[in-house]
Amino acid sequence: MPQPPSESSPLLPAEPAIERPWDVKSPIQPDSSSISSSVSSGMDLTDVLRDVIIGFSDGLTVPFALTAGLSSLGSTKLVIMGGLAELFSGMISMGLGAYLAAVTERDHYNSEEQRELNQVDCCLPQELRDDVFCILEKYSVSREAAAPLVEELCKNREQWIRFRMDFSLRLEKPNIHRAWISGVTMGLSYLVGGLIPMIPYFAMDKVADALFVSIAVTVVILLGFGYVKNYVAIRNHRAGLWGAIQTLVIGVLAAGTSYVLVKALDRTDV
Numbered sequence: 609m610p611q612p613p614s615e616s617s618p619l620l621p622a623e624p625a626i627e628r629p630w631d632v633k634s635p636i637q638p639d640s641s642s643i644s645s646s647v648s649s650g651m652d653l654t655d656v657l658r659d660v661i662i663g664f665s666d667g668l669t670v671p672f673a674l675t676a677g678l679s680s681l682g683s684t685k686l687v688i689m690g691g692l693a694e695l696f697s698g699m700i701s702m703g704l705g706a707y708l709a710a711v712t713e714r715d716h717y718n719s720e721e722q723r724e725l726n727q728v729d730c731c732l733p734q735e736l737r738d739d740v741f742c743i744l745e746k747y748s749v750s751r752e753a754a755a756p757l758v759e760e761l762c763k764n765r766e767q768w769i770r771f772r773m774d775f776s777l778r779l780e781k782p783n784i785h786r787a788w789i790s791g792v793t794m795g796l797s798y799l800v801g802g803l804i805p806m807i808p809y810f811a812m813d814k815v816a817d818a819l820f821v822s823i824a825v826t827v828v829i830l831l832g833f834g835y836v837k838n839y840v841a842i843r844n845h846r847a848g849l850w851g852a853i854q855t856l857v858i859g860v861l862a863a864g865t866s867y868v869l870v871k872a873l874d875r876t877d878v
Contacts, residue, residue, distance in 0.1 A: 652783065656793055661837050663702055663794035667801025668833065669859050671695050672826045675805055677866030679819040681874055687809050687818075695802040703795025710787035717779050724769045737762055743775050804829055823863070830859045 675691045728736070737758050744754040761767050773779050783789075808821035831852045838844075838851025 655786065655790065657840070659706060659790050659793040660797045663706075663797025664801040664833065665837075665855065666702060667695075667698065667798035668804060668826065668829060669801075669862050670698060671802035672805035672822070672859060673862035673866040675809065675822065676819060676863040677870035679809075679815050679822075680867050680871040682815055684809055684813065684815045684818065687815060688806070691802075691806045691809070695799065695806070698802065699795045699799045702798045703791040706794040707787050707791030710782065710790045714782045714784075714787065717773075717782055720777055720779060721769065721773060724772050728765060728769065733762065736768060739776075740768070740771065743771075826859060826863075827856060830856045 671691050671694055674694050675687050678687045678690045681687075740758045740761055741751055741754060744757070745751075761771050773781070805822045805826045808818040808825065809815070812818040812821065834852035834855025835848040837855070839848035842848075
């Protein structure tokens with residue numbers, strides 16, 4: 609005769625445990641070798657170079673345009689005061705913007721990684737394998753050829769998530785020091801670039817003479833910087849020449865526009 613269920617016995621039979629390729633409760637253990645290699649390699653040179661290019665080009669163009677415009681008023685003191693005010697405010701703005709952009713990138717990566725962790729806990733093993741198969745099919749890899757790789761990836765929770773982040777979401781793990789290094793690099797690059805067109809105003813009394821010297825120095829720097837920037841990125845002399853012309857045209861247009869506007873406003877006594 610069957611016994612009635614007691615408080616200690618379940619009313620329904622226990623569901624069979626789902627076998628997963630890994631223990632879903634185990635946290636991700638970072639590979640010590642990958643950590644040491646990432647620490648030793650330091651910041652990615654490409655990211656640093658990008659921050660230098662953006663900061664220096666903006667610093668060279670914006671203060672040059674501002675000082676050229678203010679020089680139409682005929683006061684060296686006014687040019688220096690206005691130029692320094694813009695220079696330091698621009699340095700802080702560029703540095704803070706780069707810092708916040710890097711922090712946002714890091715937070716986005718962490719949120720996507722956490723979402724992948726939650727997906728691992730909710731999905732069945734076959735669903736996880738099918739997900740990897742779908743990614744590899746984009747590269748024309750058949751299921752038969754991909755089966756050993758899929759099984760190897762699914763043996764480790766960290767490997768599967770890293771594969772998803774790299775090939776499905778196409779997100780690279782940001783360096784933990786990326787935010788503040790990016791901010792400092794871009795801010796200092798802006799400061800250095802902005803000081804170049806202002807040096808003649810510190811050394812010369814006549815604002816007209818300082819303007820011509822500033823234009824000559826800035827034109828040379830714009831040409832050289834534009835050439836080096838494109839040549840380093842593309843490794844082609846023609847691309848370097850095109851970059852020099854582009855940078856020069858942008859700087860001249862910005863400075864000319866600023867000069868004409870300030871001169872026109874000064875004549876109208878606004």
